[in-house]
Amino acid sequence: MKLAYLGVLVFILLATGWLEVVLRTRVYARWRRLGLTLLLPVAVFVVWDLYAIAAGHWDFDPDQTTGVLLGTLPLEELLFFIVVPIAAILSVEAVRSVKGWSLGDEAPLPHHDRFPS
């Protein structure tokens, strides 16, 4: 099946997408921040992937991938580096939604709240 790898990516999107609605992760809602977030991971890991393919570290089954290549990079690999970070951020924000633990990006408290008595 040419769509096997693509199917795995769709599964990851579905398995995490409901978090946006039920846990109000607001990751897709903050799409501008999400898009900027992806730039560096996509760049770094596409370079790594291209090197690994050239060095023969790994290869892809032509019968289970679409065969759409961006140079030597299968389309699915590029999508992987977009889908997996989104899933990871959704997971982080889902846990924050439930637990309220700090990730270090919260707004500073107003002065009168900073030293609660």
Added chain:
Amino acid sequence: MTYTQLAVVGVVVMVLTDLYVARTRLVTRKAFWVPYAIIVFFQLLTNGVLTGFSIVTYSGDAIVGSSTPVDGPPPFIGDGRIMFAPVEDLLFGFSLILLSIMMWVVLGRRGIQRDPMAGPPRWRDRKARSQAGPAT
């Protein structure tokens, strides 16, 4: 360099970046490690499909284990593999996830769409309303 070497270097670089460059200190926070534990479970699952069905195959020259066999799945566990996938993939995945969450937090700290913050979960809506309601 082999995949094994690159995977180790990747983790070291990302952890040092987290601690000393971005100073997000995610590796010191349970808000990172608890989601990571959930993520790594699903990574083993989905990567098990990618590697168990030989959608992605590996060269024995690049990993601690042997090459993906041409005539069947690699070992489920053992020979440098966990759920069909090379152990190196766990390090690769960790680097990808740490870098991604780091960038998300870096942008939030700079005030880029810090709001609206996540939550609350929908199942708390009724409780929130009933707490606000009869107070007066």
